[in-house]
Amino acid sequence: MVTGIALILFIAFYLLYSTSKKMTGVGVLGFEKWVDNHRNTSQYLGLGLMTISILLSCCIWGLGSGAFTFFVLLMTVASLVVLLAPLRLISYATMGGTVVFFLICELVLF
Template sequence: MLSLSILLTALGFYCCYSTSKRAILPKGNPVVLWASSNTKTSKYLGLFLLTLGLILCVINLGLGSGSFSFLVILMTIASIQVLIGPLFITNSKQLAVVFVLALILELFL
């Protein structure tokens, strides 16, 4: 469940990040084009996903450590996105493979 909360937090931050006018975004991605053209809906969706990630962290780890771990996850994802995102090193397929492997390791080990 922790990997699901990390995924929701990452998607929520990316929805909010892609509404920024100063962000360096990929050109041909249809999700980014939709998010940049529908800023209000994308911000609400991003806040909803961030809240859902926070709720999952609190359910799994408790109120204090869940909220602290959510903040750590959010700071880590935000730092990675702002620093490494404009370099376009990774794509969505690679991130999907990493998420599936993390979910398998979490559920079966």
């Protein structure tokens, strides 16, 4: 479940990051042109996904721990997106491999 919450949070932050006026057109995942043409929709979708992520986090771990875990995940995901997106290191292959790796780790450890 942590992997799913982190993936939803990644997509939400990447949508919000793509709508930023300071971001240069990276275009690594392919849907950035749609995001650029539909800024308001993308921002609402990003905020909605972020809200879903914090609600799921609070439902699983409780209000205090869930909010703390959400903000830790948000800081981690945001740092990775800001560092790796301009270097064009975010792709579907790296995202898929990372999600599968963490999902296996989550299922084996928990």
